[in-house]
Amino acid sequence: xxxxxxxxxxxxxxxxxxxxxxxxxxxxxxxxxxxxxxxxxxxxxxxxxxxxxxxxxxxxxxxxxxxxxxxxxxxxxxxxxxxxxxxxxxxxxxxxxxxxxxxxxxxxxxxxxxxxxxxxxxxxxxxxxxxxxxxxxxxxxxxxxxxxxxxxxxxxxxxxxxxxxxxxxxxxxxxxxxxxxxxxxxxxxxxxxxxxxxxxxxxxxxxxxxxxxxxxxxxxxxxxxxxxxxxxxxxxxxxxxxxxxxxxxxxxxxxxxxxxxxxxxxxxxxxxxxxxxxxxxxxxxxxxxxxxxxxxxxxxxxxxxxxxxxxxxxxxxxxxxxxxxxxxxxxxxxxxxxxxxxxxxxxxxxxxxxxxxxxxxxxxxxxxxxxxxxxxxxxxxxxxxxxxxxxxxxxxxxxxxxxxxxxxxxxxxxxxxxxxxxxxxx
Amino acid sequence: xxxxxxxxxxxxxxxxxxxxxxxxxxxxxxxxxxxxxxxxxxxxxxxxxxxxxxxxxxxxxxxxxxxxxxxxxxxxxxxxxxxxxxxxxxxxxxxxxxxxxxxxxxxxxxxxxxxxxxxxxxxxxxxxxxxxxxxxxxxxxxxxxxxxxxxxxxxxxxxxxxxxxxxxxxxxxxxxxxxxxxxxxxxxxxxxxxxxxxxxxxxxxxxxxxxxxxxxxxxxxxxxxxxxxxxxxxxxxxxxxxxxxxxxxxxxxxxxxxxxxxxxxxxxxxxxxxxxxxxxxxxxxxxxxxxxxxxxxxxxxxxxxxxxxxxxxxxxxxxxxxxxxxxxxxxxxxxxxxxxxxxxxxxx
Numbered sequence: 001x002x003x004x005x006x007x008x009x010x011x012x013x014x015x016x017x018x019x020x021x022x023x024x025x026x027x028x029x030x031x032x033x034x035x036x037x038x039x040x041x042x043x044x045x046x047x048x049x050x051x052x053x054x055x056x057x058x059x060x061x062x063x064x065x066x067x068x069x070x071x072x073x074x075x076x077x078x079x080x081x082x083x084x085x086x087x088x089x090x091x092x093x094x095x096x097x098x099x100x101x102x103x104x105x106x107x108x109x110x111x112x113x114x115x116x117x118x119x120x121x122x123x124x125x126x127x128x129x130x131x132x133x134x135x136x137x138x139x140x141x142x143x144x145x146x147x148x149x150x151x152x153x154x155x156x157x158x159x160x161x162x163x164x165x166x167x168x169x170x171x172x173x174x175x176x177x178x179x180x181x182x183x184x185x186x187x188x189x190x191x192x193x194x195x196x197x198x199x200x201x202x203x204x205x206x207x208x209x210x211x212x213x214x215x216x217x218x219x220x221x222x223x224x225x226x227x228x229x230x231x232x233x234x235x236x237x238x239x240x241x242x243x244x245x246x247x248x249x250x251x252x253x254x255x256x257x258x259x260x261x262x263x264x265x266x267x268x269x270x271x272x273x274x275x276x277x278x279x280x281x282x283x284x285x286x287x288x289x290x291x292x293x294x295x296x297x298x299x300x301x302x303x304x305x306x307x308x309x310x311x312x313x314x315x316x317x318x319x320x321x322x323x324x325x326x327x328x329x330x331x332x333x334x335x336x337x338x339x340x341x342x343x344x345x346x347x348x349x350x351x352x353x354x355x356x357x358x359x360x361x362x363x364x365x366x367x368x369x370x371x372x373x374x375x376x377x378x379x380x381x382x383x384x385x386x387x388x389x390x391x392x393x394x395x396x397x398x399x400x401x402x403x404x405x406x407x408x409x410x411x412x413x414x415x416x417x418x419x420x421x422x423x424x425x426x
Numbered sequence: 427x428x429x430x431x432x433x434x435x436x437x438x439x440x441x442x443x444x445x446x447x448x449x450x451x452x453x454x455x456x457x458x459x460x461x462x463x464x465x466x467x468x469x470x471x472x473x474x475x476x477x478x479x480x481x482x483x484x485x486x487x488x489x490x491x492x493x494x495x496x497x498x499x500x501x502x503x504x505x506x507x508x509x510x511x512x513x514x515x516x517x518x519x520x521x522x523x524x525x526x527x528x529x530x531x532x533x534x535x536x537x538x539x540x541x542x543x544x545x546x547x548x549x550x551x552x553x554x555x556x557x558x559x560x561x562x563x564x565x566x567x568x569x570x571x572x573x574x575x576x577x578x579x580x581x582x583x584x585x586x587x588x589x590x591x592x593x594x595x596x597x598x599x600x601x602x603x604x605x606x607x608x609x610x611x612x613x614x615x616x617x618x619x620x621x622x623x624x625x626x627x628x629x630x631x632x633x634x635x636x637x638x639x640x641x642x643x644x645x646x647x648x649x650x651x652x653x654x655x656x657x658x659x660x661x662x663x664x665x666x667x668x669x670x671x672x673x674x675x676x677x678x679x680x681x682x683x684x685x686x687x688x689x690x691x692x693x694x695x696x697x698x699x700x701x702x703x704x705x706x707x708x709x710x711x712x713x714x715x716x717x718x719x720x721x722x723x724x725x726x727x728x729x730x731x732x733x734x735x736x737x738x739x740x741x742x743x744x745x746x747x748x749x750x751x752x753x754x755x756x757x758x759x760x761x762x763x764x765x766x767x768x769x770x771x772x773x774x
Contacts, residue, residue, distance in 0.1 A: 202770055
């Protein structure tokens with residue numbers, strides 16, 4: 001960019017002639033024009049990527065995340081009862097017009113084939129609501145004799161319970177905190193106060209803590225294993241370093257699934273390692289090495305190690321050996337020279353490697369699912385469960401918000417402590 | 427050559443689009459693919475076209491009611507007959523994605539196993555979750571029930587169950603002595619759920635979990651576990667192809683049914699009905715189990731099936747006697763909450 005501007009300025013200067021005031025003004029204008037052109041060119045070059053990121057990343061993910069708070073199904077499918085419940089004080093059973101409105105809504109929803117969506121949403125709040133709604137729909141006569149209230153309660157006594165109506169009102173949107181609260185093991189009771197979920201239903205705080213813990217341990221193990229490797233590679237002559245780097249990168253080109261399944265083969269009860277240990281007499285009965293936390297750590301460290309080694313190597317490569325020689329010549333023993341001179345200079349690489357490994361580890365799904373036990377599953381497992389098994393997109397989105405929130409928080413903390421501009425990637 | 431080929435493909439594709447636009451297309455049948463669909467092709471698809479002169483195309487899918495919903499709501503549905511799992515049958519029928527079946531044309535409801543009859547679907551195959559063990563490792567006194575599954579004193583070793591509450595809680599209750607008929611009544615109450623989890627507590631130190639149907643045979647083969655629950659077809663396949671000696675305990679097996687449905691508003695409804703009549707003819711159904719060990723749904727088929735194959739099927743009378751039909755309606759309502767509880771229990 002600078003070179004182009006200088007060339008344009010040179011051209012402008014030679015035509016306008018240097019030295020006069022007007023010439024200087026022309027020169028400045030020509031310079032500005034050429035700079036603007038360069039800027040537009042830069043924008044044009046970046047634009048496709050920007051649009052791509054916007055269309056394929058920001059918009060869909062944003063749309064997905066909003067599902068964690070948007071709650072419009074009930075208002076759309078059961079409009080009458082939603083409106084009628086707006087003025088209900090929530091203390092006793094709702095007024096008669098709400099019952100009458102519900103009867104009309106259920107008929108309309110059944111005719112339109114939308115009752116299932118409403119039933120699904122309400123069933124999230126109170127298990128059994130599905131049966132209640134469909135059972136009522138089947139038994140509800142077209143023309144009701146007597147009051148709607150008595151007819152509904154006659155069909156199912158649950159319509160005579162306050163909680164049933166509170167659930168409808170709570171789901172009537174347009175936004176809800178239901179999923180976000182549920183993702184934090186919280187709930188609203190019938191009086192709309194936030195309370196903790198029952199002890200036997202509490203799972204997500206635990207899962208989030210577990211996700212952070214596993215990611216932390218994996219990052220630490222990657223650092224302890226990766227640092228010496230990067231150090232050795234960085235001190236090799238270029239050709240040998242290239243070969244060693246190739247070995248580090250080799251796992252990259254193997255499918256994640258294959259690498260994970262390979263660990264199953266190695267670690268299982270009658271697997272390669274156990275057979276070896278048994279035949280060598282190291283152990284007398286097979287070790288339990290798979291479907292537990294140990295296997296998750298091993299497999300994840302294996303997969304993520306290159307992400308630690310590469311930034312470390314790139315930083316170490318740029319540190320002149322003369323610094324440590326200088327430290328030695330000033331009387332520092334090798335360990336002190338390493339600790340006081342070399343180690344601080346590698347910190348940008350350490351920081352970059354740790355951040356990359358940690359953030360990737362947070363979202364791990366396949367590896368823990370294949371080699372972990374039931375209590376080693378990380379948050380992605382639950383996102384996948386809600387998104388694909390029970391098609392509860394609200395819950396999947398709320399858990400994604402938790403994951404994204406944790407990642408962003410860590411990034412901010414990291415930025416405060418280390419500073420992103422100090423980070424050097426490979 | 428290549429150009430001509432792609433031109434031919436293009437012409438064919440254009441012709442297909444044209445015929446789709448005019449609504450005149452062949453009957454399409456969608457099933458689960460793999461070895462199963464290969465068997466269906468030999469037993470149902472080819473003989474159907476040969477016998478009725480109705481041309482048909484076949485496709486495969488991976489399930490999920492969302493796929494069917496998109497087909498119907500998109501307004502451009504090109505699927506006519508689809509094989510669905512029991513959950514998709516239930517959901518899709520509620521949502522009006524399928525045609526209601528005319529049971530008179532299918533020979534009346536009495537012709538079929540009671541669980542194979544639904545407003546929107548007719549059962550295609552019956553298969554089970556069974557208790558399996560390796561006959562080469564457990565010899566002599568063999569386990570006979572889910573209660574024995576819990577007995578780690580007599581039969582030491584790990585046990586494997588499918589990860590998640592579905593089928594696991596039913597098995598726990600039956601191991602605790604609950605009769606199949608009472609299982610879902612009990613599970614609908616908090617006390618029943620507590621009882622199931624208490625029973626699981628006893629086995630927890632010895633439990634490992636599987637997720638994919640291919641895992642139980644591997645777990646048995648590697649000696650990782652001494653007993654597991656599994657799909658009966660997978661165990662039969664391991665014995666057949668890998669020459670294993672896995673044994674199946676059928677007592678209190680948990681069975682489920684895949685069904686055929688006709689998609690709503692199809693222009694090929696008459697052909698689709700002919701297809702269902704054909705595949706529900708016992709003379710045709712009897713040919714499926716020898717190819718793949720799934721039970722079939724017309725009552726009269728059982729007597730016609732090869733006597734060597736019959737004991738491997740969920741529909742064999744001795745296997746069906748103590749079986750539990752997996753209640754998808756119950757799970758549709760309770761899966762979310764019970765999964766949470768299950769996960770909280772696992773982490774405890």
